[in-house]
Amino acid sequence: MIDIRIQAGDFDPGRQLGRLEELGRAAVSGFVAMVEAAEDVTEILVEHHPVLAKNALRRIAEETERNWPLAGIILIHRHGRLRRGERLAFAAVAASDPRHALDGCCFLVDALRSRALFWRKELAADGSGRWMEP
Amino acid sequence: MIDIRIQAGDFDPGRQLGRLEELGRAAVSGFVAMVEAAEDVTEILVEHHPVLAKNALRRIAEETERNWPLAGIILIHRHGRLRRGERLAFAAVAASDPRHALDGCCFLVDALRSRALFWRKELAADGSGRWMEP
Amino acid sequence: MAFLDLLYFGSLRETLGKDGERVDPPSHVLTIEDLVAWLGERDEPYRSAFGAPSRIGGAVEGERVGNRDSIFGAREVALFPPPGAL
């Protein structure tokens, strides 16, 4: 089971973990990315293109599925304007082996950070903005 | 913030992650251990001693806190009789750096598996039981 | 050769002041790398926007590709700085 969502709205990490728990496997590993930024940053803008972003997340999930025996993979990424402290993205997996769940989840998060096609601009109260590029 | 709980009852992973999300850090990494067992196993018995178990979990959390800059650590372990598909344990951390959150959470889970002082017996419908020892 | 639709994202979009354009690259432009070099030969803001070619990534028809991958026959190519919002 691979579920990929790209959305402007919030999500419920507990409910998403619950969907993976129901698969009956010994291990569910999850990660919530939150918006943390410097004091003067009031919000961030997450830019994306629906097709590019979806394809990139699908590739990431498929690669993860090939590398570890996982029963389920959920990837959620938000876009648009987000305030500090809001949820930004979610990655979680279910597996019978805790090691596979942990490694699979780490791989997802590393890929989200480096390969998910989203671009982040941090916006300050004075109207200035700065693109955050690795 | 270190929070350690040893309890017979269930817990709510979403609510626990929420407590870590509120710390305002960029990353919350969590793990839910579920009871998965062979077909003939109807339930498991998780044996423990309150003081021994608490001390072991406290040491694991303190060691994790020393190794990575984490804003929060939550460890929950259930004991007693648990049916297949029930939640068994929970480990989660919050950090500003996703890598620290992922590594810290992995360390907690590895330690739960090898050092947490709980012993698991799998009980079959015919009344037989088997201690699961690494 | 057919026209090629370019899409720009992030700081690249902002530097160029547009989110895309239709171009007609010469026949020697065969890869993402070639395309970035060709665009970088233009006047400002292109010169600045494509001044560090190794930092520009590309996607062809919506699928991420390497910078030496072919764009031959492509209708739409996206160009962007290093991605990742986490």
Add this chain to the structure above:
Amino acid sequence: MAFLDLLYFGSLRETLGKDGERVDPPSHVLTIEDLVAWLGERDEPYRSAFGAPSRIGGAVEGERVGNRDSIFGAREVALFPPPGAL
């Protein structure tokens, strides 16, 4: 020497048929290792229960210790097979 309270867990408890007992170890019993060896010299079910000493772990006054750590002066020692319920 003072009496020592032993606690047993998991399969060790079950093999021994009790969850603990009070013992009076001889003076050469100074470590967890010594204690396990001494208990393993007893008749069944002790011989079986302590037949693989390297698989027995220990805790002194509620804190996990290594098998070569001292139990000198301890009032309570827990002995158990490899732990972990996940």
